[in-house]
Amino acid sequence: MAKSTINDIAKALNITPSTVSRALSGNTRVSAHTRKLIEEKAAELGYERNLLASSLRKGTTDTVGMIVPRINRQFFSNAISGAEAILNPAGYNLIIVQSHERKDDERRAIQTLMRNQVAGIIISHSLETLSPEAFDDIIEAGIPLVQFDRIFASVKGAFVSNDNFSGAYIATKHLIKNGYKHIGHLGGDTQSNVYSDRLAGFRSALADADMQVDEKLIFTDCITRDKGFYYMAKALESNCDALYCAGDYAALGVIEYARHNNIRIPQDFGVVGTANETFAEVVSPALTTLEQNAFDMGNRAAQAFLNIKSGQVDNGDKALAINVPMRLIIRESSIKQQD
Amino acid sequence: MAKSTINDIAKALNITPSTVSRALSGNTRVSAHTRKLIEEKAAELGYERNLLASSLRKGTTDTVGMIVPRINRQFFSNAISGAEAILNPAGYNLIIVQSHERKDDERRAIQTLMRNQVAGIIISHSLETLSPEAFDDIIEAGIPLVQFDRIFASVKGAFVSNDNFSGAYIATKHLIKNGYKHIGHLGGDTQSNVYSDRLAGFRSALADADMQVDEKLIFTDCITRDKGFYYMAKALESNCDALYCAGDYAALGVIEYARHNNIRIPQDFGVVGTANETFAEVVSPALTTLEQNAFDMGNRAAQAFLNIKSGQVDNGDKALAINVPMRLIIRESSIKQQD
DNA sequence: GGCAAATGCGCAAACGATTGTATATTTGCG
C-alpha cells in the first residue's frame, strides 16, 4: 500500500540508504551478499524507485517530450511510433503532447515539458505558430531540440523534414506524363516550409516541362475536405484537368466533387494527394498519393536527439539536417485512360 | 542559459527561498511589495519552477498517465483528446503511452508511470493482457485507476465502457429490419468484454426476432481487413446474406471481397461495421457503422479520475461504472434496395 | 495607550535518491 523507499529497505536490513541505492543501481561496490539481501527485501516490499527523487538528484531525466499538432493523423501517430522505437530501447520514455494546431497550447506544452525537466524535445509545430521564439528558449535552456516535418529554418538545431520539394516535383511530373494539360495545385499556407516547398516543387515540374503555370489554379489555403470540394469547382471554371493536392483530405474533396458532378476520374480529371491517409487506398477511385515515411521520420528525429545527447553533435548545430525522400504511390486516380 | 531556482531569486533579493516559494505559489502571507519584487526578478531570470522538486516535496504530481493500445486509431486518439479536454483545465497534464497491444509493453508502461508518481492512470488494456494483476497493483499503491473501453470486470475501481451489448443489438436489428435473412457476425476475441458483449447483443437481437443463430456464421477472431476478406468467403459458403462486424476494418475486407466477386452491396449483401473509422464514410458503398463516442468516453474517464481524486468516490469503488451508448450511423451498405 | 490579533518573513526540516569522501574491514604479498 504505502510506497516503500530505499530508506525502508535500509532500515529493515540495518544498513544505510547509500548502500541500497548502489546495490539497486547496478554495478558499484556492494558485496554479492548484501546485494542479494537488498534485492530480496526490495521485491518483498514492492519497492519501486521514485523517479522524481532520482532525477532531481541526478539532474537529468530519461523522458523525452514530443509535441505534435494532433495525434489522430496517421502521419503524426506513425512518427510517434517511430520515435518510440528508437527511444524506448535507449532507455528513454516518450511523453506526447498535442498542440491542436494552436499556438497557445504549443507554448503551454513547451513550458510543461521544460518544467518537467525533459531530456529533450521533438516537435512539429502548430500551423498557428508563425514565429519560433519559444523554440530558441528551449535551446538556450540547454535542452536538445529536434524539429521534424514542419521546420522553422531560422531556429538553430537539428531537424528532420520530408523532401517536400522533390516529392511535389515527382507528383506533378507524374500528372504531366499522364497527359493532363492544365494542372493546378491545392496547397496549404505557404508560411510553412511544408507547403511552400510543395508549391515550389509543383512549379518547378511544370517549368521543366515547359508548361505554363496558371496562377488561377493555385490555391494555398486548401488542406481540408470541404476546401478541396470548394476549390475543385473553382479550378474547373478555369479549365483545370488535374490537381496535385498537398493533402489527401483536399484530394478527397476533389474526388467527391467529381463524383457528384459526373466528372470521370481519371479519364477526365487527374488527382494526386499527399500523405497516404488510410482512406486513400479505399476511396473510389483509389487515390494516387505521395507517401511520407512517417515512421522513418520519427526514427530519425529520435536518433538526432540521441546524437545530441551523446555529445556527438552540439545542440543548436545544423549538422543534423535531414531530408527524407517521399514516395509516389500510384493508384487509379491519376492514370489517364483513353476512351 | 543556466536554469534559475528560487534560491537564485532569493539571493538576488536578499530574502529567503521560503518567501519566494510562497510568493510564487500564490496566496500565502507575502506583502504585495515583496511579491512584486519576486515576480519581477523571476521574470528577469526566466525562472521556471522545477516540477520534479516540487512534486517530490508535495508528494503528488499533476500528471495523469493514459495507456492505450495504439494512438493511430480514431477511437483512441479521440478518447485521448476527450480526456485532455477535461484534465488540462483542471490543471493536470496527460502523458500518453502506447502498449502496442502487447502485454509486456503495457506492464512496462504501468511501471514507468508509477515510478513517475503519476496522479492517476487511465487505461484501455492490450488485447494480449488476459489477467489484470498489474491493475490491482495500481490500486493497491493508492493510485486512482480508471479503465475505459476494454474492461476487466474483476478489477476494482472505476470504468467507462461502451454499451456494446445494446449497440450490437441495434446494429443487428437494423439488418433484420432491412430484410436480410441469414445474418452472421465477424467479431473479436471473446475474452474481451468488448467483443463478448457485441456477440451477445448480436445473438439477442436475432433471438428477439425469432431468428435462428447459425453458429457457422459466427467468427471470433476477425477484426482485421484481411480476416474480413477471408471470412466473408467462408460466410458466403454458408449462404450468409449480411454481416454485423465488430470492427470497421473487417467490414472493409467484406466490402472488398464483395467488390472483387461482383456481389452487390447492399442489394445482395448487407454489412454493418463498428467504430466509424475515417474511411467508413468514404468507402464505396459507404459503410453503415456503430459509432463509439470516443471523445465522450475519454471525457468521462477523466471525470471519473477527478471524482476519485477529489475524494468524492473511493479509488477501487465500483460506483463509477458508466456505460456510454453507441449510435448507429446508417449509410449505404445496409439499406437493402429492391431491384 | 495597551493588548490581542494579524501580518511578513526567516529557519530548518523534510521529500527520496545519489554520490564524494571517509572509515573500517578484509585481502594479498613478500
Added chain:
DNA sequence: CGCAAATATACAATCGTTTGCGCATTTGCC
C-alpha cells in the same frame, strides 16, 4: 607477521521546493 591495497559500508551533503513553526513587526480595537 606487517603493511599496502582493495573492498565494503557509513556519513553527510545535495538536488529545488515546500511548509510547520517561531519570532518580530504592524495593525486594529476598545
